[in-house]
């Protein structure tokens with residue numbers, strides 16, 4: 023464990039100095055943690071940044087802080103609750119109407135190991151927010167991303183995906199005994215599979231999509247677990263834990279790298295561990311699982327996606 027964690031902080035700083043003037047960036051869950059730091063890094067590089075968050079007060083406060091520190095005034099807050107298909111549709115409709123372009127979409131928001139909660143539409147919370155929410159959001163913004171090509175999508179997964187399994191019989195934990203840890207892993211595995219399948223569908227479009235484990239970082243992600251909070255860190259690993267986990271600043275470097283690096287312009291469908299490309303877990307490479315998950319996800323969020331360039335909306339399944 024300690025060896026893994028030591029490797030974790032050795033991750034390093036984004037090696038690319040590329041700037042992104044005039045490019046429009048959306049970062050979900052950008053009011054705290056890695057998302058906020060990613061928005062900050064991309065604002066420093068001259069982007070037009072949209073912070074997409076659930077809580078508008080926190081979102082506005084983060085946008086103000088980033089504007090003040092970077093002197094980039096093109097940093098704005100917008101409402102997006104990924105636990106609501108309605109909110110996702112409203113957010114995407116506004117972006118499609120009001121923004122000329124979307125060059126970089128960072129699907130960063132997540133909830134980890136929460137109690138057995140469900141989203142507004144009845145999906146298990148972690149699968150619903152982490153995977154299905156971003157699945158729908160991305161699909162609704164695809165035409166804009168394509169029109170802005172070359173453009174990029176960055177999906178925040180996690181090393182935890184290796185413990186995941188896609189249970190097609192019970193994606194939403196309706197019959198199994200709820201296991202918050204396994205549900206998080208399933209959602210993070212789903213994100214890698216989504217990345218692979220989307221990349222396949224986007225071939226030749228100039229839009230790339232990659233998945234990423236940012237490293238283990240000191241953020242609010244462990245709010246439901248006690249891992250990053252007092253219980254675990256003070257009793258089990260104590261100060262060592264805090265030395266070996268990344269600061270949010272360091273953990274935002276891989277997202278920044280995937281968003282801006284010129285050498286990655288044609289790299290798509292890959293899994294990164296920090297700044298390095300790695301092989302994900304075997305189940306994440308299974309094309310049949312990826313295609314089946316795509317079809318199931320599309321059905322659950324009410325999208326019929328027969329072909330990448332024709333996204334039709336359908337009434338929600340019962």
Ligand SMILES: NC(=O)c1ccc[n+]([C@@H]2O[C@H](COP(=O)([O-])OP(=O)(O)OC[C@H]3O[C@@H](n4cnc5c(N)ncnc54)[C@H](O)[C@@H]3O)[C@@H](O)[C@H]2O)c1
Nearest residue numbers: 051055056103104105130131132178180238239241242243
């Ligand atoms: N921190 C780590 O050690 C670690 C490790 C591996 C992967 N990750 C991934 O990195 C990403 C960022 O996590 P973080 O560590 O900064 O955690 P964080 O909890 O600080 O940030 C997550 C953000 O997502 C937002 N969010 C949650 N539910 C939402 C919803 N329904 N609608 C909109 N936004 C919502 C939260 O409000 C928060 O701003 C996540 O995808 C996480 O899974 C983090």
